[in-house]
Amino acid sequence: xxxRFEKQRMKMVDGQLRARGIVDPRVLMAMEKIPRxxxxxxxxxxxxYNDNPLPIDSRQTISQPYIVALMSEAMELAGKExxxxxxxxxxxxxxxxxxLAERVFTIERIAALAVRARRVLESLxxxxxxxxxxxGTYGWREESPFSAIMVTAGAPRIPNLLIEQLVVGGRLVIPxxxxxxxxxxxxxRLSQDPKDLKQExxxxxxxVDLIGEYGWDHS
Ligand code: SAM
Numbered sequence: 001x002x003x004r005f006e007k008q009r010m011k012m013v014d015g016q017l018r019a020r021g022i023v024d025p026r027v028l029m030a031m032e033k034i035p036r037x038x039x040x041x042x043x044x045x046x047x048x049y050n051d052n053p054l055p056i057d058s059r060q061t062i063s064q065p066y067i068v069a070l071m072s073e074a075m076e077l078a079g080k081e082x083x084x085x086x087x088x089x090x091x092x093x094x095x096x097x098x099x100l101a102e103r104v105f106t107i108e109r110i111a112a113l114a115v116r117a118r119r120v121l122e123s124l125x126x127x128x129x130x131x132x133x134x135x136g137t138y139g140w141r142e143e144s145p146f147s148a149i150m151v152t153a154g155a156p157r158i159p160n161l162l163i164e165q166l167v168v169g170g171r172l173v174i175p176x177x178x179x180x181x182x183x184x185x186x187x188x189r190l191s192q193d194p195k196d197l198k199q200e201x202x203x204x205x206x207x208v209d210l211i212g213e214y215g216w217d218h219s
Contacts, residue, residue: 002035005035005037005045005048005049008048008049009031009032009035009036009049010032011049012031012049012051012065013028013031013032015051016051016065016066016069017031017065017066017069020066022066022069022070022073023073024072024073026077026079026099026100027069027072027073027096027100028069029099030072030095030096030099030100031065031068031069031096033099034092034095034096034099034124035124036048036049036062036065036092037049038120038123038124039056039062039090039091039092039095039117039120040054040056040062040090041056041057049065051064051065051066052064053067056089056090056113057112057113057116058110058112058113059208060089060110060113060208061089061207061208062089062090062092063089063092063093063152063207067184067205068092068093068096070184070202070203071093071150071152071173071184071202072093072096072097072100072150074171074173074184074186074200074202075097075100075101075148075150075171075173076148076171077097077100077101077147077148079100079101079102080101080102081101081102081103081146081147081148082101082102082103082105082143082146082147083097083101083103083104083105083146083147083148083149083150084104084105084106084107084139084140084143084144084146084148084149084150084162084165085097085104085105085106085107085149085150085151085152086106086107086136086137086139086149086150086151086152086153086162086210087107087108087136087151087152087153087210088106088107088108088113088114088117088131089108089113089117089152090113090116090117090120091106091116091117091118091120091121091131093150093152094106094117094121094126094129094131095120095121095124095126095129097150098121098126098128098129101128101147101148102128103128103129103130104126104128104129104130105129105130105132105140105143105146106129106130106131106132107131107132107133107134107135107136107140108131108132108133108136109133109134109135109136109211109212110133111133114131114132114133117131118131130143135212135213135215136151136210136212137155137159137161137162137210137212137213137214137215138161138212138213138214139159139161139162139164139165140165141161141165144164144165144166145165145166145167145170146165146166146167146170147166147167147169147170147171148166148170148171148172148173149162149165149166149170149171149172149173149174150172150173150174151172151173151174151175151210152207153175153207153208153209153210153211153215154175154176154177154179154182154205154206154207154208154209154210155174155175155176155182155210155214155215155216156176156177156178156210156215156216157176157214158172158174158176158185158187159214159215160194160214161214162174163187163189163194163197164194166189167189168189168190168191168192169188169189169190170188170189171186171187171188171189172185172186172187172189173185173186173187173202174187175205175207179209179216180206181204181205181206182204182205182206182207183201183202183203183204183205184201184202184203184204184205185199185200185201185202186199186200186202187199187200188200
């Protein structure tokens with residue numbers, strides 16, 4: 001069983017990630033290693049390495065593997081960083097970040113998802129992760145500044161508080177747009193002035209809503 005999933009994982013990394021231009025060896029290694037099938041319902045385990053997002057509980061999703069890789073690569077992590085993720089969901093992306101950075105702080109607004117994600121992460125011995133329930137659009141001020149922040153839900157605009165919680169030189173990777181489609185942005189903070197940003201467009205995407213004070217209204 002484990003062997004079958006391992007084969008599917010290698011195939012996913014070659015066929016979906018390397019083939020589409022993901023080159024960061026640490027991202028590729030992390031995704032070759034992490035048992036993605038353990039982060040979703042058992043009934044969907046056979047689809048875990050397919051080239052698409054999948055449903056998780058509470059009408060949320062685990063992102064397509066390629067999007068996870070693209071966003072992880074854009075974080076530009078070397079191993080010593082402290083990073084923030086907003087939208088823990090299944091915890092899979094959190095595990096990828098836990099392989100790439102020294103410490104990971106992750107916020108999920110739906111308690112049931114946070115509890116499950118924490119349990120899976122602990123069962124896989126990811127002890128460098130802190131999971132919190134709450135509105136991630138405020139960031140995690142007590143633990144800031146971060147070298148990089150990733151938002152894994154679609155935002156109507158760039159939340160200023162997140163830029164303020166980045167180190168100078170830090171990266172924010174975030175999908176921004178309307179509720180049906182977004183552009184994946186990589187923003188690099190260039191100076192103490194939080195408005196001084198370099199903006200790169202990583203392509204179109206479609207995420208579930210970022211809901212909160214600096215996101216969409218609950219509906
Ligand atoms: N990264 C996740 C994974 O690997 O499974 C996928 C995340 S899913 C696409 C987006 C998640 O963001 C959902 O679980 C949703 O509940 C969460 N979310 C939405 N708005 C949020 C907010 N303001 N703060 C924290 N989490 C939020």
